[in-house]
Amino acid sequence: MTANADTTHSTHSAKRGLPLTRLALISLCLGAATDAKADEAIALALPIKCQPGVSCFFQNYVDHDASDKVRDYRGGARSYNSHDGTDIRIRNQEIQKRGVEVLAAAPGRVTGGRNDMEDVSTRIAGKAAIAGKECGNGVIIEHADGWSTQYCHLAKSSIRVKPGDQIKTGQPIGLVGLSGDTEFFHLHFTVRYRGKAVDPFAFGAPEKACGAGRSLWAASLGEQMQYRPREIIDFGFAGIAPTMELIESGEIEKHAVTQDADALVAYVRAIGLQAGDQQTLAVQGPGDTSMPTNALPALDRDKAQFLVLAGKKRTEAAWPAGRYVATYTVTRDGAEVLRKTFEVEAGAR
Numbered sequence: 001m002t003a004n005a006d007t008t009h010s011t012h013s014a015k016r017g018l019p020l021t022r023l024a025l026i027s028l029c030l031g032a033a034t035d036a037k038a039d040e041a042i043a044l045a046l047p048i049k050c051q052p053g054v055s056c057f058f059q060n061y062v063d064h065d066a067s068d069k070v071r072d073y074r075g076g077a078r079s080y081n082s083h084d085g086t087d088i089r090i091r092n093q094e095i096q097k098r099g100v101e102v103l104a105a106a107p108g109r110v111t112g113g114r115n116d117m118e119d120v121s122t123r124i125a126g127k128a129a130i131a132g133k134e135c136g137n138g139v140i141i142e143h144a145d146g147w148s149t150q151y152c153h154l155a156k157s158s159i160r161v162k163p164g165d166q167i168k169t170g171q172p173i174g175l176v177g178l179s180g181d182t183e184f185f186h187l188h189f190t191v192r193y194r195g196k197a198v199d200p201f202a203f204g205a206p207e208k209a210c211g212a213g214r215s216l217w218a219a220s221l222g223e224q225m226q227y228r229p230r231e232i233i234d235f236g237f238a239g240i241a242p243t244m245e246l247i248e249s250g251e252i253e254k255h256a257v258t259q260d261a262d263a264l265v266a267y268v269r270a271i272g273l274q275a276g277d278q279q280t281l282a283v284q285g286p287g288d289t290s291m292p293t294n295a296l297p298a299l300d301r302d303k304a305q306f307l308v309l310a311g312k313k314r315t316e317a318a319w320p321a322g323r324y325v326a327t328y329t330v331t332r333d334g335a336e337v338l339r340k341t342f343e344v345e346a347g348a349r
């Protein structure tokens with residue numbers, strides 16, 4: 001599904017409540033027990049060859065809210081209504097073209113798959129074209145003890161396993177693509193127990209309990225699986241004005257800041273920003289070079305992804321030589337919740 005769509009957030013009023021309310025919410029979390037039994041456990045490997053938080057990102061988690069509202073396993077809104085899996089996105093099409101492997105999360109037997117759908121965004125093809133085939137090119141693997149996993153939106157003709165095949169953990173089964181109901185390059189990964197979709201980050205979490213349930217991920221995956229409310233997935237400087245399309249295609253990386261570049265613009269693409277978050281992107285040029293700061297008003301709603309720019313067009317013959325430093329901050333209720341500094345060496349020597 002779309003990464004551009006805003007997701008409405010249902011819990012802000014609760015989060016901003018009086019201390020007493022807050023206390024009540026916390027005790028509810030602590031008191032929530034999991035009904036999962038030890039002998040039901042499965043240990044899942046990462047189903048994609050990338051490093052979470054560095055080269056790939058958890059865009060959407062499983063929706064734990066049974067109504068038309070949205071709640072991820074940590075009480076945030078990093079999901080969309082009725083989403084039954086985990087979306088792991090890669091940064092751009094250039095990386096996708098080079099091939100990002102989808103890997104079996106556990107040993108088992110392939111029971112289903114499809115391999116012939118085009119890699120095209122739903123935004124272009126429309127929903128009707130993929131009706132009943134929302135997963136796109138995908139694979140289903142059945143594991144022991146009632147567990148199964150499903151891998152969706154793979155690249156056309158990239159699937160290299162077939163029904164009946166016995167699969168080992170970590171075995172490549174295909175490549176990340178853009179087939180089925182998707183508008184961005186990602187793997188949709190669904191885990192089922194006895195036929196019912198469950199959250200691999202919070203198995204057995206009772207309805208309405210935040211932070212409950214337990215992780216099904218292999219312990220060796222460690223900290224990279226931790227919940228990051230907001231994440232920067234792209235940042236840099238460009239010699240032209242960046243657009244979401246240029247960033248999503250990876251084209252932007254071909255437009256370096258040269259001394260006669262038309263523009264000098266810092267950009268940051270972040271995911272998981274929340275209503276009330278205030279973003280600032282400031283650029284500092286060499287010497288007395290004046291560069292703009294982009295201070296945005298607080299967001300009026302949650303944003304699945306957001307692009308911030310700060311820079312200007314060239315007005316002189318060449319950019320003043322030296323180092324340009326960008327500082328991106330997100331503050332919330334006066335407190336800084338995210339910061340990133342990056343720089344580029346530009347201009348005549």
Ligand SMILES: [Zn+2]
Pocket residue numbers: 001060083085086087188189
């Ligand atoms: Zn998904």
